[in-house]
Amino acid sequence: MGDRALLVQLGDAIAPEIHDRVIALDAALAARPPRGLRALIPAYATLLVEFDPLETDFSQLSAAVEAAIQSAARNARAPAEHLVSVCYDPKVASDLATVASLTGLAADEVARQHWSATYRVYMYGFAPGYAYLGGVAPEIQLPRKPAAVRGMPTGSILIAGPQCLVTALEMPTGWWAIGQSRDLIFDGSSDQPFQLQPGDLVRFRPVGLDAFRAAAG
Amino acid sequence: MRIAKLLVERAGPLTTVQDAGRVGWARYGVPRSGPIDRLSFDAAHAALGNSPGGAALEVAAGGLVLRCVEGEVGFALTGAAAVAVSEDSAGGAWQCGAIRPGMRLSIRGAVGGNWGYLAFAGRLKADAWLGSVATHALSGLGGGHVRPGQELTVETAALEDEGRHLPRPVSAPSSFQARVVLGPQDRFFSREAIERLLGKSFGVTMAMDRMGMVVLGPDLTPERVDMPSEPAVRGSLQVDGSGRVTVLLSDHQTTGGYPKIATVIAPDVDALAQLSPGTAFRLVEVSPEAAVRIAREDHTRRERYLAGLRRADALAERLASFNLISGMVSGTDEDVVASGGGQTVTV
Numbered sequence: 371m372g373d374r375a376l377l378v379q380l381g382d383a384i385a386p387e388i389h390d391r392v393i394a395l396d397a398a399l400a401a402r403p404p405r406g407l408r409a410l411i412p413a414y415a416t417l418l419v420e421f422d423p424l425e426t427d428f429s430q431l432s433a434a435v436e437a438a439i440q441s442a443a444r445n446a447r448a449p450a451e452h453l454v455s456v457c458y459d460p461k462v463a464s465d466l467a468t469v470a471s472l473t474g475l476a477a478d479e480v481a482r483q484h485w486s487a488t489y490r491v492y493m494y495g496f497a498p499g500y501a502y503l504g505g506v507a508p509e510i511q512l513p514r515k516p517a518a519v520r521g522m523p524t525g526s527i528l529i530a531g532p533q534c535l536v537t538a539l540e541m542p543t544g545w546w547a548i549g550q551s552r553d554l555i556f557d558g559s560s561d562q563p564f565q566l567q568p569g570d571l572v573r574f575r576p577v578g579l580d581a582f583r584a585a586a587g
Numbered sequence: 588m589r590i591a592k593l594l595v596e597r598a599g600p601l602t603t604v605q606d607a608g609r610v611g612w613a614r615y616g617v618p619r620s621g622p623i624d625r626l627s628f629d630a631a632h633a634a635l636g637n638s639p640g641g642a643a644l645e646v647a648a649g650g651l652v653l654r655c656v657e658g659e660v661g662f663a664l665t666g667a668a669a670v671a672v673s674e675d676s677a678g679g680a681w682q683c684g685a686i687r688p689g690m691r692l693s694i695r696g697a698v699g700g701n702w703g704y705l706a707f708a709g710r711l712k713a714d715a716w717l718g719s720v721a722t723h724a725l726s727g728l729g730g731g732h733v734r735p736g737q738e739l740t741v742e743t744a745a746l747e748d749e750g751r752h753l754p755r756p757v758s759a760p761s762s763f764q765a766r767v768v769l770g771p772q773d774r775f776f777s778r779e780a781i782e783r784l785l786g787k788s789f790g791v792t793m794a795m796d797r798m799g800m801v802v803l804g805p806d807l808t809p810e811r812v813d814m815p816s817e818p819a820v821r822g823s824l825q826v827d828g829s830g831r832v833t834v835l836l837s838d839h840q841t842t843g844g845y846p847k848i849a850t851v852i853a854p855d856v857d858a859l860a861q862l863s864p865g866t867a868f869r870l871v872e873v874s875p876e877a878a879v880r881i882a883r884e885d886h887t888r889r890e891r892y893l894a895g896l897r898r899a900d901a902l903a904e905r906l907a908s909f910n911l912i913s914g915m916v917s918g919t920d921e922d923v924v925a926s927g928g929g930q931t932v933t934v
Contacts, residue, residue, distance in 0.1 A: 372850035373878035411818040418818035423882040494616035495842030564615040
């Protein structure tokens with residue numbers, strides 16, 4: 371892309387086996403950075419490799435990426451797992467009732483469907499700290515709202531289609547807010563505010579309103 | 588330590604603190620941010636003898652008025668803006684000067700372009716986030732937006748010759764062309780759309796901010812948009828489902844689900860972003876290999892230009908250094924800024 375980035379395409383779909391290859395290549399290049407490497411940005415089926423054009427060029431970097439693809443398959447690592455507390459009380463879950471009526475499930479059942487699944491961190495995007503998680507149960511999958519809604523609080527647990535998102539900043543969104551969490555919010559003061567790595571696994575743990583408010587301080 | 592304090596009397600909504608940018612966090616959704624026009628930003632610091640990449644102010648159409656309330660400090664103004672010091676109503680672009688208590692710096696934005704830079708001789712204090720004071724405009728994280736009533740502090744404040752003119756880089760021929768490398772999602776577009784991309788002219792619109800600029804041109808509506816989100820870069824030409832084309836800039840989203848038909852190469856993105864609304868331009872294809880070669884040549888040219896600014900103690904020395912630089916002219920020839928702002932673009 372342009373004069374200083376190479377986009378490595380490892381598939382054309384959102385699928386765990388394609389994403390495994392993205393993450394393995396990301397890890398292989400990070401472990402042995404080729405000369406001139408500046409940044410690695412993993413996504414669903416692609417890895418962006420940014421480089422300094424003063425230090426390397428497309429042919430050198432392509433060769434290094436080809437070699438890393440070969441070695442990556444042998445170096446797959448076990449993903450880290452995170453347990454994130456979520457409050458599904460309707461008082462802090464503004465769309466839970468609507469999602470329940472649109473899916474024909476009870477609100478408790480929407481929450482249970484959400485916290486009983488295991489999610490994969492596919493990538494970050496949209497805004498700083500917004501991690502896209504895949505693995506929402508088919509029973510609670512809904513298309514996004516026709517228009518974005520403003521003022522969704524930071525820490526909202528959002529779903530749309532097969533995707534789940536924990537919001538890290540207040541931004542307009544057309545996704546459905548079915549809970550809130552304090553675990554993944556950052557305030558700009560931390561030196562490493564992003565706890566989830568692409569490729570990690572996430573599980574959610576339901577907590578009551580009192581526990582949620584206590585954690586909120 | 589010598590300190591200067593400046594009170595913000597007026598500030599347009601797009602006035603932000605920027606440094607060279609926030610590197611290494613794009614995989615967490617954090618764009619690099621930093622100045623839209625990096626050469627003008629670097630030139631402001633170089634002219635003052637500052638170390639490169641420090642905090643400076645980016646000024647857009649809304650302009651900026653500062654009043655010195657303590658100490659004295661030199662400044663450099665570069666890019667698409669003009670400055671008047673106190674009652675000196677002439678106002679000029681690309682110049683250095685100094686202000687003392689009671690004096691006012693009035694900066695008019697969007698003069699012959701969109702983005703101007705104000706640096707101070709010394710260190711402008713600003714809040715850092717993830718190792719950088721560059722402002723991510725959408726969240727306000729980093730040094731942040733500059734607001735009326737705010738007081739700016741410059742540490743280790745030094746003075747600067749009054750009214751020194753700065754040579755400006757000239758990178759825009761009368762009809763502007765930006766070089767692009769096709770892809771990475773050119774497979775989403777018909778062959779005719781690619782031909783129109785490279786054969787027809789585009790126009791700059793009013794729709795621009797730090798994330799990107801919308802440009803108007805031929806119909807490039809993609810044949811399909813069903814792609815999983817992919818990483819984007821500064822300079823990506825993103826086309827949404829309705830055919831709207833956006834050139835991604837410093838605060839762009841790190842990943843996106845719309846196909847990118849081509850990428851404007853880094854040496855041309857900043858000059859493109861300085862084109863005023865209504866200006867026409869064309870896109871020219873270069874190979875990826877040529878793009879790398881152009882990037883290296885451009886780097887050498889920029890370094891020579893900045894080195895010339897840094898050791899600009901004497902006019903003779905400056906003029907000698909200009910002769911080494913092809914395509915550069917002295918700002919003294921054209922520092923008169925039209926008051927109506929209707930001047931053609933020189934960036």
